[in-house]
Amino acid sequence: MGHDIGMLVIRLALGLMLVAHGSNKAFGPGGLGGTTAWFASLGLRPAWLHARLAAAMEIAAGVLLGAGLLTGLACAAYVGLMLVAALTDHRGKGYFVFKGGCEYVLLVALVAVGVASAGPGAWSLDGVLGLEVAGAWWAVGAAAAGAGAAAGLLAASYRPPAVAEGEAG
Numbered sequence: 001m002g003h004d005i006g007m008l009v010i011r012l013a014l015g016l017m018l019v020a021h022g023s024n025k026a027f028g029p030g031g032l033g034g035t036t037a038w039f040a041s042l043g044l045r046p047a048w049l050h051a052r053l054a055a056a057m058e059i060a061a062g063v064l065l066g067a068g069l070l071t072g073l074a075c076a077a078y079v080g081l082m083l084v085a086a087l088t089d090h091r092g093k094g095y096f097v098f099k100g101g102c103e104y105v106l107l108v109a110l111v112a113v114g115v116a117s118a119g120p121g122a123w124s125l126d127g128v129l130g131l132e133v134a135g136a137w138w139a140v141g142a143a144a145a146g147a148g149a150a151a152g153l154l155a156a157s158y159r160p161p162a163v164a165e166g167e168a169g
Helices: 002-027 031-042 047-067 071-087 103-118 136-157
Strands: none
Touching: 002 031, 002 047, 002 071, 002 103, 031 047, 047 071, 071 103, 071 136, 103 136
């Protein structure tokens, strides 16, 4: 029972956090227009499409993980989303989040891999449906699928802006 409560708390914390991030991208102060401009500045092309995909994927993955439904797939989405964030927005800023580094997104991705390994717990829709979705292979699968999706997206769509001479360093 302790495992089930722990996984419920972790799933709800991660799920609500990502739903909030996705909702902010779509409906926050800058809305999709602001997110589009931000993504364009990062080099994601076409930015309008990536703004919408990121918002929708964050909301969907957050809802799935929070509910404990298709947990391995949701964890793979978390890994992919966080890797894209690490390699675009947090790139070259070091580790610590207070300096813009990858600390936060790395932690979120690794916790998602941990959830894939431990499973969603009995207090989840996967548990209610009798889906066996836990173990080392689920963790490896979530990490590999997320990394593969991030690599594919970046290869197809990431065109970072050139650094002007004298700005590097």
